[in-house]
Amino acid sequence: MKRWGYSLHFELRKRPWVWPIVLLLAIGLSIGFWQQRQARTQFIQDYAGRLEKWYTPHKKAGKAEITAFKRSPAAYHQWYMDSLAVNLQKKPPTMALDGFGVRIYNDIDTSRGALSASISRTYTQFLYMKQHKIAPMYPDSLDVETSTGDLAGLNNQSTQMVLRDNPHYYLQGWYYLWYLIRANSVILLFLVGILLTGRQWAKELANKKAHSDWLLLQGQRTLAQLGNQFSIIFYTFAQIVLLPLGLVTLGIGLGAGWGDLRYPVFGFSNPEGLGLAESFMPLRSYLFQAFGLIILLILFLTLLNMVFAQLFRNSWLTTVGLLLVVGITQVMPAIPNFPLTYFRINETITGILQKTADSDALQPQSALLNLSWWCLALLIIVLLPIISQQFHQFWRTASHRYLQQA
Known part of the structure; x- marks a missing residue:
């Protein structure tokens, strides 16, 4: 375990600097806040002018x-x-x-x-x-x-x-975080995360077994090496996706107020089993489910990264493949039980996808469960080479003992 910790620390030091990128992403995401503030100011000015102009002949009525x-x-x-x-x-x-009235x-x-x-x-x-x-x-x-x-x-x-x-301006901390999720800004963060992590495991595999053999000589088994790579990719992805969202929310919350986590968010639900109906959920429930889905999507992309790396053994093909996968999620129709459907986070959490596709498999709880099963399936695929290697080694040892006894 101690050797694994040293190795993980060594691998993390090899990564490109992440914090400058996190800060740049946070600044980029915050631009929308200032644009909304300016847009609201302009809208209020225009609305005031329309009121004065509209009601001039009918001052009493207006x-x-x-x-x-x-x-x-x-x-x-x-x-x-x-x-x-x-x-x-x-x-x-x-x-x-x-x-x-005017509006x-x-x-x-x-x-x-x-x-x-x-x-x-x-x-x-x-x-x-x-x-x-x-x-x-x-x-x-x-x-x-x-x-x-x-x-x-x-x-x-x-x-x-x-x-x-009828515009809506999300000018407080929790509300702006809600806006970023609605606007699918998380997809942009996923793409940046792919660019930073796409070469991690694929590059190691492209170096044949040189690096792996060196680690084996240091006492680190193949499974521990795989765990190292998984930890690095997942950790980097989490930094790139979660930290900019957290920093933007923190900055706006401290400067402009947090808003109310009980704020009603529109969605569809089927509480009595009589069919989907319009409903509202508290913002805290929306954010909790959204971030649960985001973390599962990070896990899914991490495991898919490792599967592509083992399949292609080429860092560029792995990166391009992951970018194409995320790009496809934005144009494909909603397909029940298919993991790429869940990249439309807002529509998944609010039940809009369930309503559009008329499928209970797309309700938020089912989406989280299905994505978890897909992650488990990818994990098994990632571990298949090690399982095969262990089985082959066990078979050779058993055969050797049998021949000795014979």
Whole structure:
């Protein structure tokens, strides 16, 4: 064990410097935060101008929206929530509160029920947040989900208008981490991890048995050598993927606040076994499952790296093969029980993939279990040469003893 520790330390020292790359990745990921801050500032300015322009001839009718917007985010949220309630006929309309506004439309294909699902979903979300005293993101917007067909009844012009008028800005620590996962930024980190680790084991194998024989002379068995390489690849992958996400979240959380881990995240679930239905999960549950899946994907890529290395015995072919695998995950359709499907982390955790493919094998818990089985299968493939070698050695020893006894 002591020799294994010395060998692992020696191998880690041979790696390229990882910390500068981690810092560069963290800086790169944080750029989106500053872009969102600037975009929100610009959106609020444009919205204020639209309010003044829109309600100039009808100052009395629009007074509630303008007054609430100018007063505070909390006042604007209350006006927005009350307007949704009027839209859903949960409150009677009044002269000051007719249920519509500059961004809550009364002239957009409402006869066919367009946006009714978004309005109902957003109101339900607001009720949950009010009950748990969770501050909403500012400015308030409809929760428009393309996966549920919210925009299916709109023409292209109306669709673009709805998307433009209902942005969401993730400007606190946990919320921005949520945004990075939704935006599939983890895939970029996987690609960088592959570039740094793709040559690790393949290069050793390409050197024939010279390095392996030297380690054997130092008293390190083949299984320990394999464990060394696995540890190095997995550790480097974890650094490249998890540390930038952690550093960005820490920096934004300390500077702009953390947000609330109870914040409702839209998804699909089947709690009563009666079919998938829209639901919300707390952000903490979403992040916990997402990082469980991310760690399993790191393990999967580590083992796949070692399988490719043993198959190709060429560092460049191993690296290119892994890059192609990750690239394919972004264009392939959802296939139940197939591990590459789970690289769409947000869609897997929220149940969107399960809804799209209409398969229970794609529900989050099944995805985690299936990916674990795939990792176990890859581990067995990695160990096959050693198992074969041990069996061959055992057979030779047994045969030799039998001949001696004969």
